Amino acid sequence: MTTIPVIDFQLHAVGKEGCVDLDNLASEMCQALEGIGFCYLKNHGISEEIINEAFSSSKDFFSQPVNEKEKFARSHNYNFGWVGLEVEKLNPERPVGDYKEVWNMTLEDLPLEWPSEKVPNFKPSMQKLYEMCTDLSKRIFDVISVGLKLDEQKFLQNCHKNIGIAENKTTLRSLFYPALQEVMKEGQVRCGEHSDYGSLTLLFQDQIGGLEVMNCDDQYVPATPIPGTVVVNIGDLMQRWTADKLKATKHRVLNPSNEQQRSQNRQSIAFFAHPDDKLMIECLDKSNKYEPISSIDYLNSRFKATY
Ligand SMILES: O=C(O)CCC(=O)C(=O)O
Numbered sequence: 001m002t003t004i005p006v007i008d009f010q011l012h013a014v015g016k017e018g019c020v021d022l023d024n025l026a027s028e029m030c031q032a033l034e035g036i037g038f039c040y041l042k043n044h045g046i047s048e049e050i051i052n053e054a055f056s057s058s059k060d061f062f063s064q065p066v067n068e069k070e071k072f073a074r075s076h077n078y079n080f081g082w083v084g085l086e087v088e089k090l091n092p093e094r095p096v097g098d099y100k101e102v103w104n105m106t107l108e109d110l111p112l113e114w115p116s117e118k119v120p121n122f123k124p125s126m127q128k129l130y131e132m133c134t135d136l137s138k139r140i141f142d143v144i145s146v147g148l149k150l151d152e153q154k155f156l157q158n159c160h161k162n163i164g165i166a167e168n169k170t171t172l173r174s175l176f177y178p179a180l181q182e183v184m185k186e187g188q189v190r191c192g193e194h195s196d197y198g199s200l201t202l203l204f205q206d207q208i209g210g211l212e213v214m215n216c217d218d219q220y221v222p223a224t225p226i227p228g229t230v231v232v233n234i235g236d237l238m239q240r241w242t243a244d245k246l247k248a249t250k251h252r253v254l255n256p257s258n259e260q261q262r263s264q265n266r267q268s269i270a271f272f273a274h275p276d277d278k279l280m281i282e283c284l285d286k287s288n289k290y291e292p293i294s295s296i297d298y299l300n301s302r303f304k305a306t307y
């Protein structure tokens with residue numbers, strides 16, 4: 001598979017009720033996730049208004065001066081808050097950190113502040129999108145469970161019961177890539193080559209473009225923005241869980257070469273689903289290809305390598 005397929009999710013979209021036969025959708029989706037590891041979903045059911053609000057309030061947040069944003073710097077204990085330019089290096093082999101800023105959040109009741117005084121709409125709009133992404137990811141888990149022929153359609157969904165409640169590290173992250181400098185540091189990119197850590201990622205991107213995904217021929221191909229769609233991909237934990245059946249594909253965001261694009265900010269919002277912290281991740285096919293590990297131990301081992 002060399003391109004990223006667009007899949008119509010209408011049948012099981014957010015807001016749809018009732019039992020439907022997911023077999024065809026499931027095989028279409030698993031074929032994509034076993035191949036290139038990415039797909040676009042159209043008709044996913046999350047309203048454009050909710051997505052746009054999260055993008056515009058994020059922009060308001062990131063447009064503030066650094067000293068304002070620093071007040072809300074990421075707490076290592078919770079993976080919550082603002083991370084500044086060049087701090088994260090998603091590909092540790094690159095010489096410098098990524099040219100991006102991010103805001104990470106969960107829905108858990110944490111003793112942490114939002115910048116609500118200066119950007120009142122940021123918290124409610126991100127929380128709303130988190131809720132919608134929780135719903136959509138659970139529906140995608142149903143489809144994948146059917147595609148993997150697991151005993152129960154709700155099997156994977158049940159492994160993510162605590163999303164947004166407690167003891168689950170599922171994170172919504174707003175990313176802001178500022179317009180580029182005329183001369184960038186050697187080897188610096190917007191987002192270095194990496195695969196995601198968790199089970200499933202949903203990604204909303206603006207119209208600027210730049211996301212690239214490694215295809216089955218080891219070539220990076222553009223994941224061109226398609227209005228109205230969400231990009232879906234598999235994380236490393238899900239690859240391990242499925243004994244390498246579903247693929248956690250490497251991706252990156254390079255610096256545009258076109259002068260007009262270089263002078264524009266880029267925004268995206270990613271939802272990283274993780275199974276409940278204490279869940280033991282054992283190969284679903286009983287092959288024991290990888291040792292069992294708890295969801296939280298796996299995630300912590302990955303964070304150590306990034307920060
Ligand atoms: O901004 C993007 O399009 C991709 C971001 C990403 O891959 C990540 O944060 O894991």
Ligand SMILES: [Fe+2]
Nearest residue numbers: 194195196251
């Ligand atoms: Fe990623």
